[in-house]
Amino acid sequence: MKRITLISVLFLILIMQGCGSKKSPTGGEIDAIKPEVVSSQPDIMGQIEGGIIEIDFSKPMDKSSVSNSVFIYPPVINKRISLSRSTLKIELKEALKDNTIYHVSLSSALKDLRGNGLAHSQSFAFKNGNPAATSLSGLIKYELSEDAELPVNLTVFTEDSLMVSLGKIEGQSYSLSNLMPANYLLRAYIDKNQNGRYDETREPFFQQVATLSGKNNLDIELAYADTTFAQIKSIKQVSPHELLVQLSKEVTDIRYIDIQGEEEDISVNILRKHIDKDRLYLLTAKQDTLSYTLRAHGLMDAKGNLSPMSSLGFKVSSTDDNTAPHIVSHSPRNGATVHSLKPEIKLTFSEIITEANLHAKIVVTETNREIKLKVLSIKGREITLIPESDLDNYRSHKLIVSKETKDYAQNTMEQDFESIFLPIKR
Numbered sequence: 001m002k003r004i005t006l007i008s009v010l011f012l013i014l015i016m017q018g019c020g021s022k023k024s025p026t027g028g029e030i031d032a033i034k035p036e037v038v039s040s041q042p043d044i045m046g047q048i049e050g051g052i053i054e055i056d057f058s059k060p061m062d063k064s065s066v067s068n069s070v071f072i073y074p075p076v077i078n079k080r081i082s083l084s085r086s087t088l089k090i091e092l093k094e095a096l097k098d099n100t101i102y103h104v105s106l107s108s109a110l111k112d113l114r115g116n117g118l119a120h121s122q123s124f125a126f127k128n129g130n131p132a133a134t135s136l137s138g139l140i141k142y143e144l145s146e147d148a149e150l151p152v153n154l155t156v157f158t159e160d161s162l163m164v165s166l167g168k169i170e171g172q173s174y175s176l177s178n179l180m181p182a183n184y185l186l187r188a189y190i191d192k193n194q195n196g197r198y199d200e201t202r203e204p205f206f207q208q209v210a211t212l213s214g215k216n217n218l219d220i221e222l223a224y225a226d227t228t229f230a231q232i233k234s235i236k237q238v239s240p241h242e243l244l245v246q247l248s249k250e251v252t253d254i255r256y257i258d259i260q261g262e263e264e265d266i267s268v269n270i271l272r273k274h275i276d277k278d279r280l281y282l283l284t285a286k287q288d289t290l291s292y293t294l295r296a297h298g299l300m301d302a303k304g305n306l307s308p309m310s311s312l313g314f315k316v317s318s319t320d321d322n323t324a325p326h327i328v329s330h331s332p333r334n335g336a337t338v339h340s341l342k343p344e345i346k347l348t349f350s351e352i353i354t355e356a357n358l359h360a361k362i363v364v365t366e367t368n369r370e371i372k373l374k375v376l377s378i379k380g381r382e383i384t385l386i387p388e389s390d391l392d393n394y395r396s397h398k399l400i401v402s403k404e405t406k407d408y409a410q411n412t413m414e415q416d417f418e419s420i421f422l423p424i425k426r
Contacts, residue, residue, distance in 0.1 A: 034119040035059040035112045048126050051092035059112045060085045069110035073103045073164045099129035101180050103165045123165035125178035134212040137175040138219040150190050157185040181213045188220050200225045229307035230299040235314040240287050240321045241408040242351050245280035255298025261289045274380035281380035283352040287316045321409035326350050327417050334419040341390040341425050347383045351407050359402035364392050391423045
């Protein structure tokens, strides 16, 4: 009986000891806070004393991540980089260059003890002596407006591809300081998928060489690589002598165009062409048959992509043109005031009008003095004119486009076009 009681007492003691020594469960919330730089010794652009630079972080850092994440420019061969908990120590064990700015760059590959990478890649500048410094600033221009909300990775290289500094910038402008006078290569991109590298087909990019001396300005224009070719989307017959070709994108040049009928020996001469962004206006000889194929060789877009060839068939709905041309818009407008004695006159017609078929003049309304006009340019259906001599100041003038003006099919305008305006030049 006593033995049973003793066993019970011992069992109770063991239970009580177990309760009193209960350990906290392992785990808890995952530490996902990224480390940041909190200070440096010396301060930014401070003098490097004894070849020692120290950078302090907000958290203890992982020594194993140091070797591939700390960079120094100008390069220093004899150096020692060590890490003691949250302090990175750089010992430059060779003679430093006189009057030189040294850059220490830290990439996001530098991690804390929990594997969290540095909040963002960044560089710090220090000096030895009294070096001359330059600055570079400018606007950041985005091809897509929604990209303006994302950070931009900006790296500065020497002309021979040595990294000088790196970092992230945000917003509509940027500023770089503490660079020595030299030629630099700037490279910027937005890491949209956050994989640490530039993906050509999905992310905007910028690269340009800049020569820096004193204060400098350079805008960063982030644009997407475009490997698609411009193509013909549609062809509209405006008249038997005019075609309006819609392209898939804006085009800056076309090397060669031809129009072939269904039979190989039938072709149509192209008399005039004009590119207006993604539209191509063609004035042609009369289109006599019902079916044609338009072929464009060497369509070049704004990014330099050159399409080998694009072709599209089209049908002619009418071979007769009996429609009189008319003016769709004009500048200056009727009753307007202009501040030049040789203003540009812009006329937009309902179809392409050649210079030989245009009959226009200006008349001073009070004196009936006639002023001849000369053609500055013809862009598709838009004609720009300028007076051959000065207009009369403070006197109203009448622009007259005669009804003798005709299209390529020799259809004349139904009536004269007139518009009055007043030149005032103080």
